[in-house]
Amino acid sequence: MVSQPEYAKKLRPLLPPEAFEPAPSKLVLLLLNLVILMGGWAIASTLDQWPAYLLWLYLPISLVMGNSVIVLLFSSHNLMHGSVIRNRRIMGILGLLGLAILWMPPTQWKAVHNREHHNKTNSLTDPDRNYLNEQPKTWGKWIQNLFVPSAEVNPLWLTVGMTSAWGVHTFRNLTSVLFFNDESVDYVPAAFTVSDKERRTIAGEVLIILALHLCILSFLQFNPLKLALSYFLPIGIGYAGLMFYIYTNHMLSPMTSINDPLLNSLSIRVPKFFDWLHLNFSYHTEHHIFPGINSDYYPLVRELLELHYPGRMNLLDAGEAWQLLLQTPRHYKDENTFTDWSEEKSVTSPLSQNLIQN
Template identity: 60%
Template structure:
């Protein structure tokens, strides 16, 4: 395996300097989608006046609003990596506004995502990895087993999980930090411990986010119909879209001690319309190599990877990636072996087979385990 730093030595000189300059135009896209949400809530205020046979006409707007929720996360994601705004206070305010709709305090996101996930991707200390089968049977692990796409998941629970797993993910880390803030918390895949100052900031931000959501509900006049179609449904659609990307980013990959983005991350072949809408988030290996790059240049990075590292690069059609998730279990037995919660299955991580360099390691490990 090759470390991220070694890839950068080869690839960084081949990229134009413009790729590393902030692209503030994406803030305009964020503003448009925030206006879409406000428009949707404004229309939803009067849904109780609609005849019941016409309520279905609001559903396409719910879908568009759900997409706006996805864009809010990805806009905040890029901002917090410094690819759209360099000024810290402006970056913080934009990130808070966008992440508030996902119940994600920006200080928590920075601690979990920027500081831990990106530096220990799919390693034992990655808070976003799958659970080890040998970890304690906690409520967090139970929910993953019940809701996450796998060979054993129930379709009804999967549908519920797609809409709610983002909330579970956020709730796990918020409670782990605010209640305990220790490195022995076992209901998260890997605990994150923060300083007292950051812990206080997370608590304050969470209260502020609660005020934002309460204000939205008050704007909707606490009307159950307006809340259902204009608030809960768009959030559920948005959270499902976000989780779809998150599941395919790393859940097909082996665990790694060396942070090798070509081994522990997956890029997807997506319809171009989704790449356009979602800031090229499907280019996830590229993002892990260059987190702060302007995402418009991810296709350029992809071309370089296909030229310089064609045998190691995981690029999978989106439908195939989902099928692989649904055909494999979701717990790690060891670095390259997946199993179910009862440790009955034994499946090599699909991307350990796709990547020839890792395939040798995977086969050796499997033989050693069999012995």
């Protein structure tokens, strides 16, 4: 295995210096999609005046708003990694605005994603990994088993899960940190702790996010029709879209004790339009090599990986990755074997060949 710092040390001199410079122009994407959401809510405020037979005309707006939810996560993700601006205070404010629709406090994001996930990717201590078969069957494990893509999942629950898995992930980690802040918490895949200062900041950010959502609901007059079309539907569409990417990032990969992104991460091929629309988020292995790089340079990182580490990178078409998710169980029996809830099936990770060879 090769560790992430080793890849970065070898490849960084081969990339242009501007790849590592802040790209403040990308703030436009974050702000633009906030404006799109606000515009959608402004239009929705008049829905009670629309004839019933014209309400379907709002559905394309719901779809555009749903995409804005996706872009807000991905643009905030880049922002919080420091590839857009370096001013921490402004980063925190904009991160709060960008992540509010996702119920994710930016301080929590920096802890769970930047610090824990990126440094411990798909290891025993990664909070974003699959549950272990040997872990207790808690409510968190039960819910994830119910609706994540797997060989056993019911299509109806999979649909429900696509629109709500992000919320469950956020709720699990938030309650673990705010209520317990102890590594013994067993309803998350891997519990982590934060400092007392971070914990207070996260609590404050949660209250601000709650207030923002209440403002939106109040602006929409708590009207069921307005909420259904301009709040719940766009959020459901957005969460489903981002979870499609997130499920493929590591769920098919073997666990690794050494943080080797070419083994424990997966990049997918999507139409170029979606790479343009979603800030190259499909280049996930490349992101794990250089978390703070300008996302425009991910394709160049891929070229270098394929040149210097031929045959080692996990790269699949998006459809193929999704089908593999639906053909395999979701709990780790060991580092490269999946099993199901009843422990009746054992399937080797389809991406484990590189682990065996290396």
